[in-house]
Amino acid sequence: MKKSEELKQxxxxxxxxMAELTSKAERTAEDxxxxxxxxxxxxxxxxxxxxxxxxxxxxxxHVIEAPSIITEKKTFKDYSFRKAxxxxxxxxxLTGLEKEMHEExxxxxxxxxxxxxxxxxxxxRASGSSLAATSSKLVATDTKDFIDSLKARLVVVQAGAxxxxxxxxxxxxxxxxxxxxxxxxxxxxxxxxxxxxxxxxMSPKRLTAYQTMSKQLLIQSSYDVEAILRNDMINAVALGxxxxxxxxxSASTPTGILATSGIGSVTGGxxxxxxxxxxxxxxxxxxxxxxADVGSLAFLTNPKVRAKLKSTAVxxxxxxxxxxxxxxxxxxxxxxxxxxxxxxxxxxxxxxxxAIIFGNFADLMIGQWNGLDIIVDPYTAxxxxxxxxxxxxxxxxxxxxxxxFAAMLDALTT
Numbered sequence: 001m002k003k004s005e006e007l008k009q010x011x012x013x014x015x016x017x018m019a020e021l022t023s024k025a026e027r028t029a030e031d032x033x034x035x036x037x038x039x040x041x042x043x044x045x046x047x048x049x050x051x052x053x054x055x056x057x058x059x060x061x062h063v064i065e066a067p068s069i070i071t072e073k074k075t076f077k078d079y080s081f082r083k084a085x086x087x088x089x090x091x092x093x094l095t096g097l098e099k100e101m102h103e104e105x106x107x108x109x110x111x112x113x114x115x116x117x118x119x120x121x122x123x124x125r126a127s128g129s130s131l132a133a134t135s136s137k138l139v140a141t142d143t144k145d146f147i148d149s150l151k152a153r154l155v156v157v158q159a160g161a162x163x164x165x166x167x168x169x170x171x172x173x174x175x176x177x178x179x180x181x182x183x184x185x186x187x188x189x190x191x192x193x194x195x196x197x198x199x200x201x202m203s204p205k206r207l208t209a210y211q212t213m214s215k216q217l218l219i220q221s222s223y224d225v226e227a228i229l230r231n232d233m234i235n236a237v238a239l240g241x242x243x244x245x246x247x248x249x250s251a252s253t254p255t256g257i258l259a260t261s262g263i264g265s266v267t268g269g270x271x272x273x274x275x276x277x278x279x280x281x282x283x284x285x286x287x288x289x290x291x292a293d294v295g296s297l298a299f300l301t302n303p304k305v306r307a308k309l310k311s312t313a314v315x316x317x318x319x320x321x322x323x324x325x326x327x328x329x330x331x332x333x334x335x336x337x338x339x340x341x342x343x344x345x346x347x348x349x350x351x352x353x354x355a356i357i358f359g360n361f362a363d364l365m366i367g368q369w370n371g372l373d374i375i376v377d378p379y380t381a382x383x384x385x386x387x388x389x390x391x392x393x394x395x396x397x398x399x400x401x402x403x404x405f406a407a408m409l410d411a412l413t414t
Contacts, residue, residue, distance in 0.1 A: 004052035005168035011045045012172060014038045016199070019174060081229045081374075084115050086218040089378035089387045105371055108168075114375035114390070153238040155337040156245040160296025160361035165368045171202040173365075173400070204369040204394035205254055207244075209236035215385040233372075233391055242339045245366060245397045246300070246357070254397035257357055257364065257405050258341075264290070264406025272346040272353045272410035275305060277314045277321050279408055280329055283358035286406035295360035295404070299334040302342050304413040305354045306334075332358070346410035354413055359405030369394035 021027060021035050084098040094102050094115065105116025157163060164171075184190060211232055217225060249259025257263065264286030266279055273279075280299075287293045309322035309329075327334045344353035375390040399405065 004049050004056055007045055007049045007052060009169055011042055011049070014042050014045070016172070016174065018042075079117070080226055081117075081233070082218060082220075082226050084117075085213070085229070085374065085376055085387065085389055088115055088376040089218065090215070105373075109370040109373075111370075112373050114373055114392075117372040117374065153234060154242050154245075154366075155300065155335050155339065156242055156361060156364060157366070159298040159300055159333065159335050159364075161245065161364040161366055162362060163366045163368065167202075167204070167367050167369045170204075171367055171396075173200040173202070173398075200365070200398045200400055202365070202367045202396040202398050204367075205252060205396055207237060207240045207393050207395050209233070209240065209391045211236065211389055211391075212381060213387050213389055215387065218387065236391065237393055239339070241366065241395055241397075242337060244395070245364060246337075246339050247341055247355075248397060254395060255399075256397055257359070257399060258355060258407055258409070260399040260402050260405070262402030263359075263399070264403070266356075266406060266408040268346075268408060268410045268412070270347055272349040272412045274312065274413070275309060275321075275356060275408065275411040276312060279356070279411070280309075280321060280358075283356065283406045283408060284330060284332075287359055287404065290403035292360055292363075292401060292404040295362040297332050297358070297360055299329045299332055300340060300357040300361075301334070301336060301411075302338055302340040302354055303336055304342050305340075305356055305411055306336050308411070308413040342413070344409055349410070349412065352412060352414065353409060354411040356408040356411055357405060358407075360401075363400040363404040365398045365400060367396045367398075369396075 018035060018038050021031050024031065027035075078097060079101055080098065083096075084094060084102075087094050087098065093099070098115075101118055102112075102116045105118040106112050108118050109116070154161070154163075213229070217228075243256075244254040245256045247258045248254045248256035264283070266282040266286060268275065268279060283299075284293065287297075306322055310320055310324065312321045313319065314321055322329060322334070327336070340355050340357070342354040343351045344355060345351060346353045371393075373392040375392070377388040377390070380388050
């Protein structure tokens with residue numbers, strides 16, 4: 001772990017202790033003295049953090065701008081997944097920029113087992129490039145934008161979820177759970193706000209994907225092949241993250257929206273029911289009554305529900321719940337993905353119930369740690385001239401406020 005990240009964790013711990021002191025209805029002189037000392041310690045840590053971050057940026061800049069073995073100055077925008085996989089499988093090791101980036105990834109994370117891809121490579125954005133450009137070089141440079149491309153394919157991010165990248169160590173985000181103001185006369189003492197806090201905890205969980213590539217594909221040096229490999233990685237990771245964010249919660253999996261305790265609930269019936277306009281209104285109500293109907297409000301469901309609502313009338317005027325064109329429900333954006341489950345159970349209705357989610361997706365947080373770790377196996381499928389490639393990445397998901405979401409889990413679509 002970087003020195004700056006260690007210092008930031010110390011600062012976070014001190015801030016949490018300070019928050020505990022300030023939440024007390026009455027503070028003693030010892031409490032005030034402890035608060036003052038922690039404030040001085042935080043000021044000192046801020047100086048140390050700024051210094052270490054500057055040192056770390058200088059080290060990264062040195063790696064990025066160092067001349068490659070072909071005496072051509074390159075940046076991380078020129079990083080090639082294809083070249084890294086091919087060299088590991090058939091050349092005995094990495095060379096050039098890919099080797100330098102691997103060494104930097106190992107410095108960031110000593111647990112790298114295969115090809116390390118540091119977070120600043122996959123989080124990079126090619127400045128000045130355009131998807132509409134006619135130059136193949138410009139198009140290829142733009143395709144290195146791994147994380148932005150991933151975000152574009154994550155339905156929960158399209159709905160407004162926040163993605164935090166390049167994280168180090170566990171993350172603890174303070175959350176206000178109570179506190180109130182009150183009216184007072186002109187010169188009366190102010191009442192204690194009585195604020196209390198807890199923490200939203202996030203820690204890295206491994207998401208792994210696997211694919212088989214032919215040697216013939218890997219020896220192709222065209223930018224189209226590079227884009228194919230990158231897209232395969234992005235699609236595999238996107239499916240995994242979306243699934244966890246929506247319905248995670250099992251062992252070693254992040255806790256998604258539907259597995260979060262305390263979200264609002266709308267039921268169709270004892271054995272489920274076809275979704276109606278009233279159900280959609282009730283989902284909005286569940287969030288609104290908790291004063292959580294602010295932010296990036298949207299609906300999220302699967303294609304079966306969309307099809308059902310397109311043939312379900314609002315009332316007697318033949319207006320459909322889901323309009324014929326457009327993707328909105330009650331004026332809110334509505335997103336559709338097969339990652340929203342359609343095989344849920346409700347009493348005797350087993351394996352046929354679908355979910356409909358409504359909420360403030362800005363309160364859905366997605367964290368990403370430590371870049372990528374790519375394991376290359378050129379032996380298992382060698383007789384077919386194929387290479388097995390395993391992609392490991394680290395993520396977590398957290399709902400900041402359960403009241404920000406509501407779900408119907410027994411929608412019948414047939």
